[in-house]
Amino acid sequence: MTDDQAEQPANATDAQGRKTGLWRESDPHGGEATGTYRRDRREGLWRHYFRDGTLRSESNYHDGELDGACVWYRAGGGLLQKGSFDRGQKSGLWERWSPEGNLIDRGDRVGGKKTGQWQYFNADGTVERTTNHRPMES
Structure with a gap:
């Protein structure tokens, strides 16, 4: 997580109850995911972290779908895989x-x-x- 993200308030919703802005949430692997929601959909760069706080993956989203470059890392360090998504x-x-x-x-x-x-x-x-x-x- 970047210093800028740490300073921003997280997990806000808009007047319609939709997720908006910076969010920090548990991921299914026991770590944490951080990124931005726009109108209740993931948008832009999302980072997933292992339980120990080291980076697990960086993925790009557009309108709630994986879209663009993605990189996954091993728990002990080093690359696992990388590729990209289109919608x-x-x-x-x-x-x-x-x-x-x-x-x-x-x-x-x-x-x-x-x-x-x-x-x-x-x-x-x-x-x-x-x-x-x-x-x-x-």
Whole structure:
């Protein structure tokens, strides 16, 4: 949580009872999530923290849906995965890392589905295998 967020009053509602402004709430993993609501929907950057206060993820929202870049971290530090969303669907380049920090796999998604060439890596960084996935049909 940034110093600016710590100074702002949190968990307000508007005259219609909708969540608005900065919110701090429990997340389903036992930690805390902080971010902004607009008209009862998540908006902009949201940060989720582990119970010990270290950063678990950073995700972008628009009108209540995941939209834009997202990054997840491991409890012990280091990247877990990163990718992006388009209106709640996984979209664009996605990558995952092992606990040791080695790239596990990398590829594109459209509408939440794997598309095009995906690469899977050995612990030493060499390509273990490559798979091809059909593009989404319109």
